[in-house]
Amino acid sequence: MVGLVVVSHSAKAAEGIAEVAAQMGSADAEIVPAGGTPDGGIGTSADRIREAIESADAGDGVVVLVDLGSAVMNAELAIEMLDAEDSDVEVEIADAPILEGTLNAAVTAAGSKATVESVVASAEDAWDYRKLN
Amino acid sequence: MADRETQRAAVIAAVERVADRMTAEKTYLTELDSAIGDADHGANMARGFEAVREKIADADADADPGDLVKTVGVTLISEVGGASGPLYGGSIMSASTELADGITAESSVAFAEAYLAKVKDRGGAELGAKTMVDALTPAVHTYKKSIETDDLPPLEALAKAVDAAERGVNYTVPLRAQKGRASYLGWRSVGHQDPGATSTLFIMEELLATAEEYLDGDVDLEQDATSPTSPDDAEESAAEGDDDDTADDDTADDDTGGD
Numbered sequence: 001m002v003g004l005v006v007v008s009h010s011a012k013a014a015e016g017i018a019e020v021a022a023q024m025g026s027a028d029a030e031i032v033p034a035g036g037t038p039d040g041g042i043g044t045s046a047d048r049i050r051e052a053i054e055s056a057d058a059g060d061g062v063v064v065l066v067d068l069g070s071a072v073m074n075a076e077l078a079i080e081m082l083d084a085e086d087s088d089v090e091v092e093i094a095d096a097p098i099l100e101g102t103l104n105a106a107v108t109a110a111g112s113k114a115t116v117e118s119v120v121a122s123a124e125d126a127w128d129y130r131k132l133n
Numbered sequence: 134m135a136d137r138e139t140q141r142a143a144v145i146a147a148v149e150r151v152a153d154r155m156t157a158e159k160t161y162l163t164e165l166d167s168a169i170g171d172a173d174h175g176a177n178m179a180r181g182f183e184a185v186r187e188k189i190a191d192a193d194a195d196a197d198p199g200d201l202v203k204t205v206g207v208t209l210i211s212e213v214g215g216a217s218g219p220l221y222g223g224s225i226m227s228a229s230t231e232l233a234d235g236i237t238a239e240s241s242v243a244f245a246e247a248y249l250a251k252v253k254d255r256g257g258a259e260l261g262a263k264t265m266v267d268a269l270t271p272a273v274h275t276y277k278k279s280i281e282t283d284d285l286p287p288l289e290a291l292a293k294a295v296d297a298a299e300r301g302v303n304y305t306v307p308l309r310a311q312k313g314r315a316s317y318l319g320w321r322s323v324g325h326q327d328p329g330a331t332s333t334l335f336i337m338e339e340l341l342a343t344a345e346e347y348l349d350g351d352v353d354l355e356q357d358a359t360s361p362t363s364p365d366d367a368e369e370s371a372a373e374g375d376d377d378d379t380a381d382d383d384t385a386d387d388d389t390g391g392d
Contacts, residue, residue, distance in 0.1 A: 043173070043214025046223075069313050073219035073255055077210065080223075 002109040002119045003030040003056030005064045006102055007049055007071045011036030017065075017099050021106040029109035031102070032056040044071045049078035053091055061090030061116035063109065065102045065123060092120050100126035140198035140236045143347050148189045148205060150339040152182040158335055165328040169315035173215055174328040181213035181222070199232030202244075216256070216313060217329070220265065224251035238287050242277050249273045262311040263322060265329035268301035272337060288344050295337045302330045 004021070008014040014035025021031055034052035037043040049064070056062045064075045072093065079091050094101055101123035108114055108122035155162075155178040163175030188208045192201055206229060209222030228247035232240050249269050258264040275297040279290035303326075310322035313329075 037214035038211075041173075041214055042171070043177075043218075045214065046210050046219060070214075070216035070219065073216055073223075076255070077219045077223045 001029055001058050001112075002060050002114045002116055003032065003053075003058055003062040004102065004105055004109055004119075005049065005052045005056050005062055005075075006031060006033045006035070006098065007044055007052075007064060007075055008033075008035040008067045008098065009042050009044055009071060011040065013067070017102050020099065021102040024103055024106050029106050029114075030056050030058055031106060044074040046074040046077040046081065049075050050081050053078060053082065053089060054087075057089045060114065061092075063105055063116055063119045063123060064091060064093045065096060065098050065105065066093060067098045090116050092116050094120045094123035096123040096126050100129055137198065137235065139347070141196070141201060143236075143343060144198050144201045144205075145189055146346070147340055147343040148182070148185055150343055151336050152179075152186040154335050154339050155179045155182045155332070158332075162328050162332055165326055165331055168325045169310060169318055169322045170328060171215070171314050174217065174332065177213045177215045177217050178332050181209045181217065184208050184212035197233070198236050199229050199234075202232055203229035205229075217332075220252055220256055220329070223255060224248050227251050238280050238290075241287065242280050245273045245276055256312060258312045261308060263305050263308040263315060263327050263330075264310075264312050265327070265333045267305045267308070267327065268298040268330035268333045268337075271297035271301045272333075288341075291337075291341050291344055295334070295341050298330075298334045298337050302326060302334045305330045 004018075006014045006018045006021075008017065011033070012035070014033035018031040018033040022028075032052040032055050034049045035044070036048075037045050038048060053062050053064065064079075066072050066075050075093050079093075082089060082091065094105065096104075104126045105119050105123040109119045111118075155175075159175035159179040161175065162178060163172055166172050166174035185205050185208045188204055189201060192204055196204070203226055206222045206224070206226030210218050210226065211222075212218070213222060225248065228244050228251060231243040231247050234240065236244075249266075252269060253259065253266055256264060256266070258266045260266060260270050272294040276290050276294040279285040279293050280287065283290075285293070305327035306325065307323060308327075309320055310316045310318065310327075315322045315325075315327075
């Protein structure tokens with residue numbers, strides 16, 4: 001099972017997105033929210049993301065879903081920190097809309113054959129969804 | 134070791150100055166950021182550098198100057214929300230390896246270049262995107278040229294770099310933002326000065342002030358040194374203090390583009 005980390009500027013948004021994604025039927029993937037700054041403000045934290053990645057990993061790697069600007073930078077920094085610690089967790093950031101991407105990723109991640117690549121691909125498929133015909 | 138002590142003292146003095154400046158400019162930086170961003174730049178920078186001030190005060194008395202600079206970066210990563218954390222902190226942390234053998238004219242140029250490269254890489258911003266890169270790029274290029282080509286003393290090189298950064302800040306005003314939260318505003322970002330370029334300039338100004346203080350002898354660290362003070366020694370040591378500051382300078386970049 002591939003783990004997921006949801007990184008938003010708002011802790012509430014990250015928790016809410018994880019909550020919605022966890023409802024997806026068979027999707028019992030590990031989804032860890034990592035939103036907001038350590039003091040509860042709006043923003044993102046590399047330390048918090050790194051801890052979330054370690055907590056989401058069940059051995060098959062982790063896919064990180066992000067919202068805006070610094071969420072991407074702090075997620076990249078968190079991965080660099082893990083690399084510097086010789087972590088063996090396989091981690092990728094998905095280039096996807098955060099809510100739809102997390103839903104898609106959650107469905108794929110729960111599958112027994114899920115890989116980091118297949119979960120990233122499914123998150124990025126979310127770009128194709130239209131809300132209005 | 135006089136040189137190493139001087140460098141340490143200069144790094145610590147620079148941190149104090151930058152922390153004071155960020156706290157003093159908190160409201161101004163936030164005003165700039167409220168026009169085209171999320172109005173947190175002043176608060177983030179002030180909180181980050183106040184944390185750095187405390188961390189440096191607690192640092193091991195034997196820490197190398199390069200390690201102190203690394204501590205600045207690591208602390209900013211942990212304490213600054215927003216893009217300033219990874220941009221300033223991550224870039225300082227990664228460039229600090231250039232200072233492993235001490236702060237010299239040569240290593241400060243290497244630090245400056247590594248810092249700029251990391252900021253650009255992390256933020257994905259090039260010149261003209263209305264970010265801190267617009268202040269930092271001319272500053273780093275000017276510093277390098279002044280040291281390596283024009284053979285200027287580090288203090289003069291740093292003063293020229295600050296002038297270049299100031300022109301860079303002014304250059305951000307008419308630009309349309311292409312990175313960070315400001316890019317969502319499109320043309321409405323035109324006419325506003327970039328907050329990250331501005332905080333970069335402030336940090337560089339404080340590094341220059343630190344260098345001037347040390348080099349002009351207001352603080353005579355040579356007296357604490359164990360080595361004799363020949364004119365040559367004094368010059369060399371002064372140059373190193375300078376570099377220190379410079380290094381920090383570069384280090385200080387910020388929140389350019391991200392949100």
